[in-house]
Amino acid sequence: MMYDTQVVIPAEIGMPTLRTTKIDLTKNNEALGMNLDLIKERREQAAIQEAKSKKKMEKYYNSRVRDxxxxxxxxxxxxxxxxxxxxxxxxxxxxxxxxxxxxxxxxxxxxxxxxxxxxxxxx
The missing domain is CATH 2.30.30 (SH3 type barrels.)
Structure with a gap:
């Protein structure tokens, strides 16, 4: 579920299925590594978006408050x-x-x- 990996049921580990046999561990590890490298940038983008949203709400509130x-x-x-x-x-x-x-x-x-x-x- 995390980092674009799928959950494997314990029964599938003991008995090979199509999903467990077709997985490429090197590709999976590379994808996980790339996602970990990009996580800092995604957090920064989320923080910027949050700041924009808060600024917009503050502007809306302040435009309607009578001092x-x-x-x-x-x-x-x-x-x-x-x-x-x-x-x-x-x-x-x-x-x-x-x-x-x-x-x-x-x-x-x-x-x-x-x-x-x-x-x-x-x-």
Whole structure:
């Protein structure tokens, strides 16, 4: 199965069949040697193809992602799932707030404060 060789059933080894008698071991060994020589090139080609595919997927994703960033002083809402404040079922509010952005920490993380000026924990 590997390297273009066929699997031989143990019964065929003890009792010669057409398939086992017609095999040329020197040709088979040469073919295996050539395949082993080409394996490095095939791996390189696969790595190049994988990199192209990943680049294409990244380009597709980045073309559809909307980048949002907030500055200190902006008013925002926070997802109710993020805070785990209350679970009122499917008819409950999905967002809580509004909150004011106190500080931008980078990579979409912000320090928030409520309308009274109290800092919101775990933000």
């Amino acid at each position: 949002t960033s907030f500055k200190p002083g902006d008013m925002v809402y926070r997802s109710n799932e993020a805070s785990h404040a209350r679970d009122e079922g499917k008819l409950g509010p999905k967002w809580e707030g509004p909150y004011e952005v106190k500080e931008s920490l980078g990579k979409g993380a912000y320090k928030l404060k409520d309308y009274k000026g109290n800092e919101i924990p775990r933000t």
